[in-house]
Amino acid sequence: MNLTINIYYTGKNGSAREFAKEMISTGIVDQIRKEKGNIRYEYFFPENDPETVLLIDCWENQEALDLHHKSSMMEQIAKLRNKYNLKMRVEQYTSFLKDNHDFETVIRERTATRKFKDKKVESEKLNKILEAGRLAPTAKNLQPQKIYVANSKEALDKIDKVSPCRYGALTVLIVCSDTSIAWTKDNYSTYEMDACIVATHMMLEATNVGVDNIWIEMFDKNEVKKLFGLEDHIEPICLIPLGYRSDDYKGNPLHNMRKELSETVTYV
Numbered sequence: 057m058n059l060t061i062n063i064y065y066t067g068k069n070g071s072a073r074e075f076a077k078e079m080i081s082t083g084i085v086d087q088i089r090k091e092k093g094n095i096r097y098e099y100f101f102p103e104n105d106p107e108t109v110l111l112i113d114c115w116e117n118q119e120a121l122d123l124h125h126k127s128s129m130m131e132q133i134a135k136l137r138n139k140y141n142l143k144m145r146v147e148q149y150t151s152f153l154k155d156n157h158d159f160e161t162v163i164r165e166r167t168a169t170r171k172f173k174d175k176k177v178e179s180e181k182l183n184k185i186l187e188a189g190r191l192a193p194t195a196k197n198l199q200p201q202k203i204y205v206a207n208s209k210e211a212l213d214k215i216d217k218v219s220p221c222r223y224g225a226l227t228v229l230i231v232c233s234d235t236s237i238a239w240t241k242d243n244y245s246t247y248e249m250d251a252c253i254v255a256t257h258m259m260l261e262a263t264n265v266g267v268d269n270i271w272i273e274m275f276d277k278n279e280v281k282k283l284f285g286l287e288d289h290i291e292p293i294c295l296i297p298l299g300y301r302s303d304d305y306k307g308n309p310l311h312n313m314r315k316e317l318s319e320t321v322t323y324v
């Protein structure tokens with residue numbers, strides 16, 4: 057388990073961006089990245105707010121974070137913040153990833169989340185998740201997937217009408233497949249299989265960028281079609297609520313109950 061800190065710096069007339077530029081040009085960003093116990097240090101410019109810069113840093117444990125707070129550069133950062141007259145909002149949460157580039161860790165740490173915090177998924181992360189779906193393999197590369205992002209209040213209200221399983225997430229992907237595009241032979245089509253692969257890619261990338269998620273089958277597909285006005289050839293396959301697990305979420309009790317390989321694998 058490690059610690060992730062989101063710091064939102066907000067100013068006026070582009071001052072937050074100037075601050076970020078100076079953090080880079082003075083080498084502070086590089087210094088933090090090299091600090092002991094630092095796993096990740098990134099900065100983003102949220103698309104919907106040109107006056108805010110989001111810094112995300114991730115630490116191996118509390119000790120590493122304490123060391124960082126005591127380091128001499130903290131004074132420099134505080135001076136810069138005052139220079140640009142920025143307001144600062146800090147969010148801290150525990151994350152279960154050890155290294156966001158370690159594929160095996162992602163595979164092991166992905167787990168169903170059934171209680172989300174009241175916190176939106178940043179658009180940068182959402183784009184990465186959607187991009188991972190774009191890169192998924194599909195039969196004959198026909199890419200029949202159609203992904204609908206429900207994150208407005210109106211759309212989330214509709215989700216609540218079709219499923220009891222939003223679990224408080226403020227973003228839900230409605231993963232659908234276009235049966236008129238998918239590879240078809242005789243009476244067989246890969247439309248569902250293709251969409252499942254896309255959904256799996258997106259879930260794993262979500263975990264990779266520290267966004268918790270769950271696959272939901274329990275929803276009324278006809279109601280989704282009706283409420284979101286989908287054409288007949290667009291088939292809903294699954295919902296993927298995305299967000300950040302609530303601090304008091306105890307985890308999925310089934311997660312560790314995996315069968316032995318010998319029960320599911322046969323060498324022939």
Ligand SMILES: Cc1cc2nc3c(=O)[nH]c(=O)nc-3n(C[C@H](O)[C@H](O)[C@H](O)COP(=O)(O)O)c2cc1C
Pocket residue numbers: 166167168169170221270271272273274275308310311
């Ligand atoms: C095809 C599929 C359908 C699922 N449907 C639901 C669902 O409707 N509601 C729910 O709470 N969890 C649902 N889940 C989550 C599973 O219960 C969960 O993935 C499983 O217990 C394994 O645990 P883990 O994901 O934590 O490893 C679904 C998962 C899959 C793969």
